[in-house]
Amino acid sequence: MLAKRIIPCLDMANGRVVKGVHFVDLKDAGDPVELGGRYYQEGADELVFLDITATVEARKTVVDLVRRVADSIFIPFTVGGGIATVDHIYQLLRAGADKVSINSAAVKRPELVREAAVAYGSQCIVLAVDAKRVGNKWKVFIGGGRVETDLDALEWIDKGEALGAGEILLTSMDCDGTQTGYDLELLRTVSQRVRIPVIASGGAGSPEHLLAALEEGRADAVLAASIFHYHRYSIPAVKEYLANNGIVVRGVN
Amino acid sequence: MIVVIDYTAGNLYNVGHALKHLGADFMFSGDPADVGRADKIILPGVGAATPAMKSLADQGLVKALRQVRVPFLGICLGLQLLFEVSEEEDTPCLGLLPGRVLRFDSSQVKVPHIGWNRVAGTNGSSQPDSPLFDGVPAGSFFYFVHSYYAPVEEPVTLGSTEYGLSFSSVVVRDNLWGVQFHPERSGEIGLKLLENFVELS
Numbered sequence: 001m002l003a004k005r006i007i008p009c010l011d012m013a014n015g016r017v018v019k020g021v022h023f024v025d026l027k028d029a030g031d032p033v034e035l036g037g038r039y040y041q042e043g044a045d046e047l048v049f050l051d052i053t054a055t056v057e058a059r060k061t062v063v064d065l066v067r068r069v070a071d072s073i074f075i076p077f078t079v080g081g082g083i084a085t086v087d088h089i090y091q092l093l094r095a096g097a098d099k100v101s102i103n104s105a106a107v108k109r110p111e112l113v114r115e116a117a118v119a120y121g122s123q124c125i126v127l128a129v130d131a132k133r134v135g136n137k138w139k140v141f142i143g144g145g146r147v148e149t150d151l152d153a154l155e156w157i158d159k160g161e162a163l164g165a166g167e168i169l170l171t172s173m174d175c176d177g178t179q180t181g182y183d184l185e186l187l188r189t190v191s192q193r194v195r196i197p198v199i200a201s202g203g204a205g206s207p208e209h210l211l212a213a214l215e216e217g218r219a220d221a222v223l224a225a226s227i228f229h230y231h232r233y234s235i236p237a238v239k240e241y242l243a244n245n246g247i248v249v250r251g252v253n
Numbered sequence: 254m255i256v257v258i259d260y261t262a263g264n265l266y267n268v269g270h271a272l273k274h275l276g277a278d279f280m281f282s283g284d285p286a287d288v289g290r291a292d293k294i295i296l297p298g299v300g301a302a303t304p305a306m307k308s309l310a311d312q313g314l315v316k317a318l319r320q321v322r323v324p325f326l327g328i329c330l331g332l333q334l335l336f337e338v339s340e341e342e343d344t345p346c347l348g349l350l351p352g353r354v355l356r357f358d359s360s361q362v363k364v365p366h367i368g369w370n371r372v373a374g375t376n377g378s379s380q381p382d383s384p385l386f387d388g389v390p391a392g393s394f395f396y397f398v399h400s401y402y403a404p405v406e407e408p409v410t411l412g413s414t415e416y417g418l419s420f421s422s423v424v425v426r427d428n429l430w431g432v433q434f435h436p437e438r439s440g441e442i443g444l445k446l447l448e449n450f451v452e453l454s
Contacts (some may be wrong), residue, residue: 002366002368002416003368003370005369011281032434036309040440045369074270074439075396075438076398076438094266095266096266098267098398098438121299122400123365123399124299167367189286195359196363196364196365197363197368220363220368229424
């Protein structure tokens with residue numbers, strides 16, 4: 001049986017891991033390769049590296065980082081942040097990334113998802129969606145959550161799936177950084193709507209939150225940052241908790 | 254010298270990272286002459302069968318791969334290409350193993366099959382009976398990412414995995430092995446399996 005995945009996320013700015021609330025107030029949380037290596041040894045199922053500065057200058061740094069990660073970490077990892085062209089995707093995959101996550105650029109030019117999926121396969125194209133409640137709907141935000149768009153999140157996710165995205169990385173902007181739990185209603189709505197895996201993101205503060213996302217939210221995987229970065233919970237402890245609650249997780253080797 | 258087949262569908266860099274980590278003697282090559290001289294062959298691959306077979310054909314590799322008599326490991330799409338035909342646009346494949354590769358039914362399960370899953374042996378055993386699994390604990394999880402699968406078919410199927418149905422996750426015939434998962438992405442367990450292949454004599 002397919003295990004639920006536990007995915008530590010490393011937000012990066014200028015080559016360092018950072019963590020903030022609602023994408024602002026960033027604090028330094030360490031070296032990406034070092035932290036990634038620690039999570040690998042502890043039994044993380046995948047890693048996500050997001051360059052939240054995503055400047056043109058940072059691009060080369062990220063490709064170098066991907067190469068360093070691929071040299072020492074033998075689990076899948078996704079790279080995201082400012083990815084806007086098929087050529088950029090090629091560079092990252094060639095450097096050793098297993099998947100890329102596309103966010104703002106896909107909103108601006110949805111065909112990018114299709115082009116990338118045709119070129120490299122849906123399995124390496126993750127559509128990242130930052131959703132926030134506006135009235136009784138969820139709206140898509142871009143630019144690291146700073147820019148509201150007219151897009152309805154559910155309609156956009158449907159479109160992304162049709163364009164060939166292989167997974168949805170779904171971040172609740174309302175919950176991100178709060179450590180008060182994932183937006184379970186958003187998760188459940190999306191998970192029941194699409195036929196591709198959904199990764200829950202935004203709001204994890206405890207193992208109970210991860211369990212709720214997997215059970216009530218019906219997510220295929222859970223992404224979390226703060227609870228791991230500051231040693232609040234270890235990955236084995238989280239996995240043990242989930243396993244004790246009937247969730248199939250990959251054991252720590 | 255292990256030759257890792259270099260063609261457009263290869264995720265060969267990560268296979269290379271893992272082989273380098275293991276200290277294996279290997280090279281990337283898409284030259285049929287290197288295939289003929291290799292001690293072992295690894296055929297990696299992600300993505301779609303049709304462009305992959307076209308790429309192998311364009312590089313003159315189809316005939317060379319069909320003639321391989323040394324240990325030969327297909328990974329992910331590389332396993333699927335060992336069979337006769339893929340349901341993906343009815344693409345003819347290498348035909349080294351009998352049978353047809355099918356697509357998961359997305360009305361039954363989410364497609365692609367992405368994540369960590371277990372591999373069981375045949376006849377109810379918990380572990381495939383193969384030197385590739387020496388030192389690999391029974392019930393270990395491996396990382397999968399694929400939309401197509403080879404049905405279980407004895408005696409080719411050596412290991413199977415459940416995802417809505419039971420499919421071939423490890424296949425074997427003579428010098429040929431195929432694994433549907435990515436050993437190069439399956440942590441220390443996957444590295445152990447690759448190391449076992451490297452050390453096969």
